[in-house]
Each structure stands twice: as structure tokens, then as C-alpha cells.
Amino acid sequence: MSGITSLSDELFNQRKREALNSEAKFKTIPMYDLELVDMQHVIFEGRKVGITRAAVKGLFKILNIPEKIVLRFEQATSVEGMAKFVNMLKNSMKNSSDMSITLVANAQGQIVAINSAGKGVITNESFFDIVERLADNHKLTPIDFSVNPDTGAVAINAINEGDGSFFGISGLKDEKFMSGITLLNSPNKGMALKTYVNRLSCANGITTTGFNEDVPLPTLDGGALEKFYGQVDELAKNGFQPNGFTDAVRRAIGTKASYAELEKIANAIQKSGKSIDDIYMLNKWIPLAETMDSYKRAGIDPLTMSQAQKKNASTGTTVWQAINGMTHFATHNNGFEVKDYNRRILQKTAGDVLAKKSFDMENQIVTPYDNISIEDIQAKNAF
Amino acid sequence: MAERTRKRNSRKAKAATPRKLSVKPNVGTLAEHTYDPKQFEHMDTGTVLARLFAHNKSTGEQGIQRATNYIGIGDPGVGKTTVLLEYLADAQKLGAKTLFISGEMTRTDMKEYLDRFPKFKTIPILFLGEYCDEPTDLLLEEVLAEGYDLVLGDSFVEIQEALVDTCKMRTKAAEKFIIDLMLKHNAGHNHGKHYTSFIYIQQMTKGGTFVGSNKLKHNTTGMFELRHEGNSKYLEFSKNRRGDMGKRLYYDLEAIDGNINWNEARFLRDEENREQAQKEKALAEKSANDFDTLFKKKDALDEQESEIKSSVAKRLMSGEIDEVEAIKELNKLTSVQLEDAAESVTEDI
Numbered sequence: 001m002s003g004i005t006s007l008s009d010e011l012f013n014q015r016k017r018e019a020l021n022s023e024a025k026f027k028t029i030p031m032y033d034l035e036l037v038d039m040q041h042v043i044f045e046g047r048k049v050g051i052t053r054a055a056v057k058g059l060f061k062i063l064n065i066p067e068k069i070v071l072r073f074e075q076a077t078s079v080e081g082m083a084k085f086v087n088m089l090k091n092s093m094k095n096s097s098d099m100s101i102t103l104v105a106n107a108q109g110q111i112v113a114i115n116s117a118g119k120g121v122i123t124n125e126s127f128f129d130i131v132e133r134l135a136d137n138h139k140l141t142p143i144d145f146s147v148n149p150d151t152g153a154v155a156i157n158a159i160n161e162g163d164g165s166f167f168g169i170s171g172l173k174d175e176k177f178m179s180g181i182t183l184l185n186s187p188n189k190g191m192a193l194k195t196y197v198n199r200l201s202c203a204n205g206i207t208t209t210g211f212n213e214d215v216p217l218p219t220l221d222g223g224a225l226e227k228f229y230g231q232v233d234e235l236a237k238n239g240f241q242p243n244g245f246t247d248a249v250r251r252a253i254g255t256k257a258s259y260a261e262l263e264k265i266a267n268a269i270q271k272s273g274k275s276i277d278d279i280y281m282l283n284k285w286i287p288l289a290e291t292m293d294s295y296k297r298a299g300i301d302p303l304t305m306s307q308a309q310k311k312n313a314s315t316g317t318t319v320w321q322a323i324n325g326m327t328h329f330a331t332h333n334n335g336f337e338v339k340d341y342n343r344r345i346l347q348k349t350a351g352d353v354l355a356k357k358s359f360d361m362e363n364q365i366v367t368p369y370d371n372i373s374i375e376d377i378q379a380k381n382a383f
Numbered sequence: 384m385a386e387r388t389r390k391r392n393s394r395k396a397k398a399a400t401p402r403k404l405s406v407k408p409n410v411g412t413l414a415e416h417t418y419d420p421k422q423f424e425h426m427d428t429g430t431v432l433a434r435l436f437a438h439n440k441s442t443g444e445q446g447i448q449r450a451t452n453y454i455g456i457g458d459p460g461v462g463k464t465t466v467l468l469e470y471l472a473d474a475q476k477l478g479a480k481t482l483f484i485s486g487e488m489t490r491t492d493m494k495e496y497l498d499r500f501p502k503f504k505t506i507p508i509l510f511l512g513e514y515c516d517e518p519t520d521l522l523l524e525e526v527l528a529e530g531y532d533l534v535l536g537d538s539f540v541e542i543q544e545a546l547v548d549t550c551k552m553r554t555k556a557a558e559k560f561i562i563d564l565m566l567k568h569n570a571g572h573n574h575g576k577h578y579t580s581f582i583y584i585q586q587m588t589k590g591g592t593f594v595g596s597n598k599l600k601h602n603t604t605g606m607f608e609l610r611h612e613g614n615s616k617y618l619e620f621s622k623n624r625r626g627d628m629g630k631r632l633y634y635d636l637e638a639i640d641g642n643i644n645w646n647e648a649r650f651l652r653d654e655e656n657r658e659q660a661q662k663e664k665a666l667a668e669k670s671a672n673d674f675d676t677l678f679k680k681k682d683a684l685d686e687q688e689s690e691i692k693s694s695v696a697k698r699l700m701s702g703e704i705d706e707v708e709a710i711k712e713l714n715k716l717t718s719v720q721l722e723d724a725a726e727s728v729t730e731d732i
Binding site: 025026027028045047049103105107109121122123125126129130133220221225226229 | 652653655656659660662663666667670671673674675677678681682
């Protein structure tokens with residue numbers, strides 16, 4: 001009915017096996033047992049092991065230290081000084097001797113996440129049990145399934161082909177959507193359910209997170225599961241349509257993307273895949289290169305613009321066009337080598353952009369002074 | 384004065400007389416004891432409440448078992464009497480002989496219940512208030528002598544006070560009387576040889592806990608509470624030798640077809656969630672073991688690699704191998720490969 005292809009049972013089970021086999025292992029230890037060496041290594045249980053950036057950030061979050069402060073401390077002193085500072089803070093915390101943390105390690109023995117004890121980690125086996133229960137309760141069909149091979153993190157998009165999940169936007173007859181859910185399980189955040197929307201005209205998928213439809217599940221203890229299912233049931237009453245989505249789409253259609261917004265989207269796409277050497281290769285999806293050339297022809301080099309200036313620099317692309325470029329790249333075969341899991345992250349990033357409280361150019365108004373020549377623009381910029 | 388002297392003399396006389404047992408103790412093994420299978424029958428009303436009271440995991444039977452005793456407490460207005468009268472009415476429909484001993488409510492008070500729950504009409508009720516001038520002990524003995532399968536007493540404290548008032552018993556003696564009567568009928572010592580089960584509603588302390596002695600607690604099979612939780616109400620067992628504890632059964636007193644609205648769906652969901660949480664605990668333990676194994680293997684591998692590096696260095700120094708060969712050997716090591724591995728492109732892992 002939707003024209004969207006659902007995953008076969010065989011493929012679903014194959015991905016499930018991959019997820020279970022590549023799943024990171026975790027263990028809860030006393031916090032005092034862990035010492036930071038530098039931003040790439042920690043010592044615990046007498047051994048020095050590698051640690052990822054995400055895991056270090058997790059430690060800082062538990063210790064309530066902004067990362068910027070730590071990096072400044074490192075710049076001001078040394079790597080050893082920074083490590084001493086962090087370890088001193090860690091060991092000075094109130095009740096630090098009673099505190100525990102959960103370390104998550106990938107198959108190579110690298111720490112990929114550090115969480116507060118018992119939180120932020122749900123095994124993939126339990127995740128799949130919950131996914132199956134949700135699929136049964138809400139008649140959901142999986143359409144995408146990606147696994148991060150380094151950590152076993154999983155992202156599944158699923159749709160419900162019931163009537164409530166199809167919707168349009170009044171006044172925009174070409175825009176038709178189908179809503180569903182994205183289910184994520186990652187070793188640093190646990191499980192989460194987010195609403196997912198598929199734009200039917202081109203089958204682009206977007207995972208929406210900023211419309212207050214983010215349902216986290218960091219633990220299965222203490223009534224958390226009941227609360228989670230209750231929240232999901234509430235979302236299901238509205239066919240999983242994210243509240244405020246249609247308004248956000250209208251705003252995105254009616255607003256030009258700023259240079260900063262276009263650049264951010266292009267950068268995210270470029271980082272997602274291998275061999276995307278420059279932004280010209282992405283013109284088909286995000287015309288950042290074309291926009292940059294237009295500015296250069298007008299005598300303005302975007303590379304010399306400050307971030308604030310980029311936020312005020314309009315482009316010929318609407319926010320909606322930019323988002324669709326991103327979701328099209330994420331959802332379809334684009335000729336580049338892009339890991340499935342990174343595609344899901346792009347869909348989620350697109351949702352974050354759409355859910356912004358206000359786009360950069362949204363509050364621009366037409367002034368009596370807008371209709372000016374290129375020479376006048378150059379003269380203005382000379383100051 | 385004379386009365387006091389008489390009593391004092393009576394106590395002295397009793398103290399002077401050597402005490403003797405009135406029965407011969409029956410000390411034997413359980414191998415010599417014969418159980419009546421009827422004693423283990425369940426009064427299953429087919430509701431989730433029946434399952435909460437008691438369920439036999441091996442046979443699947445559920446419902447209040449004969450010869451068992453329960454005490455329930457609850458917040459005011461939570462529906463203690465309604466919930467338990469419903470159990471009585473449902474058990475009666477399935478053939479159980481039931482009795483309600485009302486120490487708190489009168490016939491007029493009951494009218495409101497009958498309007499909402501017509502099925503309560505058929506339950507035999509003893510209104511204690513109608514026998515204020517009669518000795519309550521004899522009254523209870525006579526009524527119970529007929530033999531019942533399931534008796535509800537509301538409340539234990541009111542019945543106890545009736546005994547104190549009408550029989551001049553002390554409070555402790557009154558409690559003992561009720562317990563002894565309970566045990567007597569549990570054992571089937573009545574005309575119908577019914578192994579009677581009892582449920583007593585009990586009052587709460589100001590702190591919200593059960594009023595009663597340890598003796599009373601020890602003679603109960605289970606204790607349950609009925610509480611408010613926001614706009615909801617639930618029943619939960621805090622002690623239960625025959626069924627589940629710590630599981631909440633939510634309900635609504637708004638009668639649907641003359642029945643209490645039990646939230647069975649939520650109960651089953653909670654069960655599933657509990658099982659999932661327990662499964663997750665076991666999986667977490669396994670993951671912790673796997674974590675340890677992973678790092679033990681890594682330690683062994685690191686040691687091996689350290690030896691290889693050391694050996695390559697020695698062989699290079701001695702001229703046994705050249706630089707190119709040394710680099711080739713070192714590149715085979717896992718630790719070198721790890722440093723080259725690309726990290727995930729985003730912070731979300």
C-alpha cells in the first residue's frame with residue numbers, strides 16, 4: 001500500500017544474529033577502580049586499555065565536568081595534568097567510594113562507553129524481545145535494520161500500514177507521509193524509541209526527535225518498562241505522527257536555509273561515508289558547492305565568513321529541500337560506501353534539523369533595502 | 384473489697400495447684416499422618432485475584448485453598464469490603480458455602496452495595512450489631528458450627544471488641560478466641576466437615592501498617608494491602624505462603640455488569656515486564672563474565688605481543704632480520720591494527 005519495501009524475515013534474522021554476535025560486553029565496577037591516563041586510555045583492574053571519545057565523554061558526564069574545561073586544563077598544563085585533575089575530581093566526589101560505573105567494551109577490548117551503574121545499557125537480546133512485543137502490539141513492519149559492527153548498536157525503522165499512519169499537509173497536495181517508529185539500542189544510551197516519518201513521494205525516511213516524542217528506556221528496573229510501554233501506547237493513539245511535524249514542514253518549506261545550515265548538513269553527509277572527497281560530489285543532494293560558487297561570484301568568500309555571518313547568509317535552497325537532500329542520501333543508494341548505521345544516524349540528524357525551534361533565516365523580513373546591486377553588496381562588505 | 388480478696392485467693396489457689404496437660408501429646412512423623420485431599424482444594428473464581436491468593440505452579444490450580452487464613456488492610460475508601468465480598472459471591476456461584484460476619488456494617492449500610500453489585504444479595508450475613516446483648520463467643524461458635532468453606536470477617540478488631548464487650552474477655556484473650564476458632568474450623572471440626580478458610584479485614588495503625596499480634600500474623604497464610612495510587616487502586620500481598628507477593632493488581636470499583644473492573648491486562652503486562660527485567664539481570668551477569676574473559680584473553684594476547692615485539696627487537700639488533708622484515712612482523716600484531724581502525728563517524732554509537 002505504501003510502496004515501501006519491508007524487510008524479509010530472513011534478512012531481519014540475519015541482522016539480528018549480527019547484532020547479537022557483535023554486541024559489546026559490559027561490567028559494573030567501583031568508580032575508584034578506574035583511572036584516566038589520557039583521552040585515549042584508562043587503567044582499570046591494573047591494566048591499561050584503549051577508550052573511545054564517546055566513552056570519555058560518558059565519564060565526564062557522570063563527573064559533571066564540561067569537556068571544554070578538561071580540554072582547556074590539558075592545554076594549560078599537560079596530558080598528565082589533565083588526567084590528574086579528572087582523577088582527583090572523581091575521587092573527591094561525595095560518596096565516590098560507594099559509586100559504581102558500567103564499562104562497555106567492544107570485541108577488540110576497547111572501552112566504548114562509560115555509564116552510571118545499571119543505566120544506559122540494555123542487552124540486544126532484551127531489546128529484540130521488546131521490539132517483538134511492540135511489533136505485535138502495534139502491528140509494525142520493519143523496513144530498515146542496521147547494526148554498528150564495532151559496538152553492536154542497533155537501529156530499526158518500522159512502519160504501521162494502518163490508516164492512522166498516513167497523513168498529508170493541507171494546502172500541500174504533493175506532500176504525503178507515513179509515520180512509524182525508530183528503535184535504537186546503543187551501549188551509551190540504552191534503548192530509545194523515536195517517531196519516524198517516511199515521505200512517500202520519494203520514500204525518504206526521517207527520524208524525528210525534537211517533537212517531544214523521544215521515549216527513552218535506559219534500564220528495565222523499577223517500573224521503567226511499564227512507563228515506556230505506556231508512553232508508546234500514547235504515541236500510537238496518534239498513529240505515531242509526531243506532534244508539530246506538519247507545522248515544522250510548513251516552516252521548512254517557507255524558509256531558505258542559511259549557509260551555516262547547508263554547510264552543517266553537507267558536513268554530516270560527507271563524514272558519513274568513505275571517499276566523499278569534497279562537497280562538489282554532494283551537489284546532487286546538497287548544493288553547498290553551488291551556493292559557495294554563487295557567493296564567490298558576488299565577491300564574497302564563504303570560507304572567510306564567521307559562523308554568525310554564515311547563519312545570516314541566505315541560500316537558494318529551502319530548509320525542506322536541504323532536509324530532503326539529506327534523507328534521500330541516507331535512504332537510497334547514492335553510489336558511495338555508507339555504513340547502514342550511519343544512514344540511520346543521518347536520518348536522525350535530519351529530524352534534529354527539522355525540529356529546530358527556529359531556523360536561521362526564519363525571522364528575516366523583507367526590507368526596503370533588500371533590492372540592492374552586487375556593487376553595493378561589495379561596497380557594504382568592504383567596511 | 385470482698386470481690387478483690389476473692390479473686391486474689393482464687394489466683395493463689397490456682398498457683399498452688401500443680402498444672403497438668405489435659406490431652407496426651409500426639410508426636411508422630413508426617414509419614415504416619417493421613418491427609419484428606421479435600422483439604423487442598425482451591426476455590427477458584429476464575430479471576431486474576433484468585434491467582435494472586437494462591438496458585439499451585441505444578442498443577443496450575445488457583446484460588447483460595449481450603450483451610451487457609453488471610454488478613455487484609457487498606458486505605459479508607461479503597462474498597463476492602465467490596466473486593467472481598469465479590470470473591471465470596473463468585474466462590475458461592477461455583478458451589479462454595481460462604482459467610483460474611485459484619486462487625487461494622489448494618490443491613491442499611493449494605494443496601495448501597497447491593498445496588499451496585501446485585502450478586503452480593505445471596506451471601507449469608509451475620510450482622511453482629513443485631514446481637515449486642517448476646518455473648519459473641521457463643522454466637523460465633525453456633526453460627527460457624529454448621530460449617531462453611533469461606534468466611535469473611537469485617538473487621539477482626541470489631542469482632543474482637545464485641546467479644547470484649549459481651550463476654551468480658553481481655554483483648555488478648557479475645558484475639559486468642561478468634562484464632563482458636565479459626566484453627567478449629569481450618570481442621571474441619573464442624574458439622575459439615577468443611578475445611579474452612581477465613582479472610583479478616585483488619586484495621587491499620589496511623590502509620591498504615593497492620594494492627595495485631597505476632598501470633599495473629601503467624602497464623603495467617605497471607606497478608607495483603609489495598610491502596611490508592613493516584614486515581615488508581617491496587618491490591619498487593621506482602622506475605623503469601625500459597626501465592627505471589629509484591630505483585631500489584633489494579634482495579635476500579637466502578638461496576639461493569641455488576642463486577643469489579645480488574646485490570647488484568649496491566650497485571651499480565653507487569654508480569655511480563657518483571658520476567659524481562661529478571662532475564663536482563665541474568666544476561667547482564669553473563670555479559671560481565673564475558674567482559675572478564677575478553678580482557679583476560681586480551682591480557683594474554685598483549686603479553687604474547689609484548690614477547691613478539693621484544694623478540695623482533697632482539698633479532699633486529701643482532702642483524703638476524705632487517706628493518707623491512709621487522710616492520711612486516713610488527714604489522715601482523717592486533718594492537719597495531721587497532722590503532723588504524725576508524726572510529727564511528729558520529730558520537731552516537
